Amino acid sequence: MIRIVICDDESETRAYLLSLIQAQPYLCEVVEHSSATAFLADPRETDLLLLDIELAPGSPDGMDLAERIREKWTGQQPIIIFVTGYEHYVFDAFDVDAFQYLLKPVDEEKFAKVFARAVARIESAKEKPALTLQFANTTKTISLDDIYYIESSNHKVILHLTDGEFASYVKIGDLELELQGHFFRVHKGYLVNLSYVAGYTKTEVALTNGAKLLISKYKYQEFVKAYLRFLKKGVGL
Template identity: 65%
Template sequence: MIKTAICDDEPKTRAYLSSLIQAQPFPCEIAEYASAGEYLADQKEIDLLFLDIELDPDDSGSDGMALARKIREGGSAVQPVIIFVTGYEQYVFDAFDVGAFHYLVKPVDEGKFAGVFARAAEQVMTGWKVPQRARPLVLSFAGTNKVVPLDSIYYIESSNHKAVLHMKDGEFACYMKIRDLELELQEHFFRIHKGYLVNLSYVSGYSKTEVTLTNGERLLLSKYKYPDFTKAYLRFLKKGAGL
């Protein structure tokens, strides 16, 4: 049983999110709160929290972000997976600063919700740890900005003077040098070849000549990169395991 909670001051939003949760193929217990004060007063153990960033401050003076910080700073042995629900993407940076698992933009799409919920449920069932703060990428292309969470990227490919992001929901290309991305993402990604920068979280195996990702794709591993890759991957695994 996944203990879920919705904290949003809009009754219609709470009802809609509750219906989406009930439609998922996971047994869930659902609690609803209209304010940060209600959530904190209940003191119920929660596995998965859908939290409105623009939550109106109550008598406790806490909006959605302040509530998230109180939860993270509370020192509780059990920390909920937090998924922010927001009408504005501008808050995404603050969301990742409090170890949010993901964010959903209102009006919430049913298909997007199902995918995010499934991944969050897997985290709950395998044991959730508050992630280290990892800023998402903000990329510009054709006059528009795109906010890209790091956990949505399998790998980045250098192609025709562009960087092509191979993501869970498709591809995105931008005019950016892969070596600049390599510097920015060096804690989470590794350059296995002049043309590939892989997300170490999605490496499922490797040989001396290729790296296999969790989505089944196989990428060429340079023989010159192999020694450093194995060291970097081992450090990444140890760090993730808290060793």
């Protein structure tokens, strides 16, 4: 089930977009909101947001809402497709990582193509476990298979990723509980992705990216048991 929100102050536009969604071959739950304020008051997670930019006065406009989602959203980040009558906002849409920018009146064939691509991305993300973290004004959802290991440093954690690093003010102990089964805390400062273990000794674990991390002597036996359980279950990210 894909949860979709249409946020537009024009009832006719909402009805038209709803008809386009219902014509697609996917199982969807669709919710309509006439303002950004109404959307923000809805606590449920959203997979896909069809968002107008110029909403009714008295409420944040669509671009403001998108910025708030990208900067402060602590839950799942929705895919955002702008549906607007104004072409000049298109470059601003890149700044909030919009998936697509559709001009009104929306062409049915183009909508179907864009919608199918959005659904494919949503379903792919749902199949892979992920971690959502916040740092400063940035919220990022990271697939677990993009994380080699997590390091505790100066009251924050640093995620060592396949494409760089990401830091967040979260306790490594909380991540240890959340990620158990896929990750193991080999040392007070390191939480290792078991998928990327290349080998180990009684004093260190080697990862496939070349990193070598210390194993606490108090953690070694439990690490070996956890890693063997992981291999036996064939857990793959």
